Amino acid sequence: MLSFAVAIMACAYLSTGLGLNGHVPSGLVVYILGFAVLMAAAHLTVRKFAPWADPLLLPLAAILNGLGVVMIYRLQEAGRNGNAGFQISTLTGHAAIYQLMYTAVGVAAFIAVLVVIREARILQRYTYTLGTVGLILLAIPALLPNSLSNIQGAKVWIILGGFSIQPGEFARIALAVFFAGYLVAKRDVLSLAGRRVLGIDLPRARDLGPVLVIWAASLLILFFESDIGTSALFFGLFVSMLYIATQRTSWLLIGVLLFLLGSAAADLIVPHVTERFTIWLHPFAGTNATGSAFQLVQGLEGMAFGGIFGTGLGQGLPYHTPLVQSDFIMTGFGEELGLTGLMALLLIFGLMVQRGLRAALAVRDPFAKLLAGGLAFVLALQVFIIVGGVTELIPLTGITTPFLSQGGSSLVASWMVIALLIRVSDAARRPAPQPIQDEGLTQVVRAG
Numbered sequence: 123m124l125s126f127a128v129a130i131m132a133c134a135y136l137s138t139g140l141g142l143n144g145h146v147p148s149g150l151v152v153y154i155l156g157f158a159v160l161m162a163a164a165h166l167t168v169r170k171f172a173p174w175a176d177p178l179l180l181p182l183a184a185i186l187n188g189l190g191v192v193m194i195y196r197l198q199e200a201g202r203n204g205n206a207g208f209q210i211s212t213l214t215g216h217a218a219i220y221q222l223m224y225t226a227v228g229v230a231a232f233i234a235v236l237v238v239i240r241e242a243r244i245l246q247r248y249t250y251t252l253g254t255v256g257l258i259l260l261a262i263p264a265l266l267p268n269s270l271s272n273i274q275g276a277k278v279w280i281i282l283g284g285f286s287i288q289p290g291e292f293a294r295i296a297l298a299v300f301f302a303g304y305l306v307a308k309r310d311v312l313s314l315a316g317r318r319v320l321g322i323d324l325p326r327a328r329d330l331g332p333v334l335v336i337w338a339a340s341l342l343i344l345f346f347e348s349d350i351g352t353s354a355l356f357f358g359l360f361v362s363m364l365y366i367a368t369q370r371t372s373w374l375l376i377g378v379l380l381f382l383l384g385s386a387a388a389d390l391i392v393p394h395v396t397e398r399f400t401i402w403l404h405p406f407a408g409t410n411a412t413g414s415a416f417q418l419v420q421g422l423e424g425m426a427f428g429g430i431f432g433t434g435l436g437q438g439l440p441y442h443t444p445l446v447q448s449d450f451i452m453t454g455f456g457e458e459l460g461l462t463g464l465m466a467l468l469l470i471f472g473l474m475v476q477r478g479l480r481a482a483l484a485v486r487d488p489f490a491k492l493l494a495g496g497l498a499f500v501l502a503l504q505v506f507i508i509v510g511g512v513t514e515l516i517p518l519t520g521i522t523t524p525f526l527s528q529g530g531s532s533l534v535a536s537w538m539v540i541a542l543l544i545r546v547s548d549a550a551r552r553p554a555p556q557p558i559q560d561e562g563l564t565q566v567v568r569a570g
Contacts, residue, residue: 131188141436249303351519432460
C-alpha cells in the first residue's frame with residue numbers, strides 16, 4: 123500500500139508536468155526518489171517499533187503528503203519556465219523543494235515519537251507539564267506585536283526574519299495529552315448526573331467549572347488572536363474528549379451552546395470575525411466579491427470551473443485564488459481534479475479518522491483510548507472547518523489542511539499525530555502474551 127501511495131504521487135507529478143507544458147518534469151526522479159526514501163524510512167521504523175500497528179495509517183498519510191507536494195509544485199510553476207498563468211507572489215520558485223524538506227522534518231518527528239514513546243500511557247506522567255506547554259504555545263502569538271505574529275488578520279504566528287512557525291499546531295497535541303490525563307482522573311466525577319431536563323441528564327452545576335474554564339480560554343484566543351479556527355479546534359477537542367470520557371450527551375449540548383454564544387459575541391466585538399461572518403453570508407453582495415470576499419469567491423469559481431472530473435493537473439487556473447497553496451489548497455484540487463478528486467481526498471481523510479477511532483475503541487488503556495479518540499476527532503474537525511469554510515458551508519477560517527497545505531508547522535504536527543495514533547493502534551492490535559503451558563505444574567520426586 124505504501125508503494126501504491128508513492129506510485130500515485132509519481133503519476134500525479136508526471137501528469138502535472140505534461141499538463142503544464144507537455145514535457146516530463148525535469149525534477150521527477152529527485153522528487154519521487156526523495157519521497158520514496160522518506161516513506162521507506164517511516165515504514166522500517168513502524169516495522170521495528172510498532173509491528174502490530176494499523177497498516178493503513180502510514181499509506182494514507184503518505185498519499186496525502188505526496189499529493190500536497192505535487193500541488194505545490196504545480197502552483198510554483200505557474201508563470202515560470204514558460205508555463206501559462208502568472209506567478210503567485212506568496213510562493214517562491216523552490217516551494218516544492220521546501221515542502222519536501224518539511225516532509226523530511228515531519229518524518230523525522232514521526233520516527234522520534236515512535237522511538238521515544240514506546241507506550242502511550244507514558245505521556246500520562248506529564249499531564250500538567252504538557253498542559254502548561256500547550257497553553258504557553260497558544261498564548262505566545264497573542265503577546266507578540268502584530269509585526270511578529272499577524273498574517274491576514276490572524277495573530278497565530280511567530281515570525282522571526284524569514285522564518286515563521288504556527289505554535290498552535292503543536293499546542294493541540296500537548297493539550298490533547300493534558301485533556302486525556304485530566305479526564306481519566308476526573309471522569310467519574312464529571313459523569314455524575316444532576317437534574318433531568320427534556321429527557322437529558324444534565325451535569326451537576328458544581329462540575330461545570332472545567333468546561334467553563336476551557337470555554338473562557340477559547341474565547342480569549344478568539345478575541346486576542348482573531349482566529350475562529352484555532353478557537354473552535356481547541357474547544358472542540360476538549361468537548362469531544364469530555365464526551366468520550368463520560369458518554370453524556372449533555373456535555374455535547376452544553377459545549378455547542380457555549381461555542382455558539384461565544385461566536386455571536388465575537389461577531390459583535392472583533393472586527394476581523396465580523397468581516398468573516400459578513401463574507402460568509404453575503405459573498406457576492408455589493409463590492410464584497412472584489413474586496414473582502416475576493417479570495418472566497420475565486421475559490422468557489424475555481425471549483426465550479428473544475429466541474430465533476432476537473433480540468434486535469436496543470437491545466438486549470440488555481441493561481442487566481444490568493445493563498446491557494448495554504449488555506450485554499452482544497453479549491454486547487456477541486457478545480458484540477460474536480461468533484462471526483464475532491465471526494466477521494468475527503469474519503470482518505472475519513473479513512474484516517476476511522477482508523478484512529480478504531481484504535482481508540484480497541485485499546486484497553488483508558489488514557490490511550492481518550493488520547494487516540496481526541497486526536498482522531500480533532501483531525502476530522504480540522505478538515506471539516508477548512509473544507510466547510512472554502513465551500514461556504516460555515517464561516518471561513520485561516521487554518522491549514524493537514525498534509526496538503528504548504529508550510530512546516532502543520533505538516534510536522536500532522537506526522538506527529540499519525541505517529542501517536544500508530545502507537546495506540548500497535549497496543550490495541552498486539553496479541554496477548556501466550557501462557558506458559560507448564561507454568562504452575564509441580565514435579566514429584568522420590569526422596570532417598
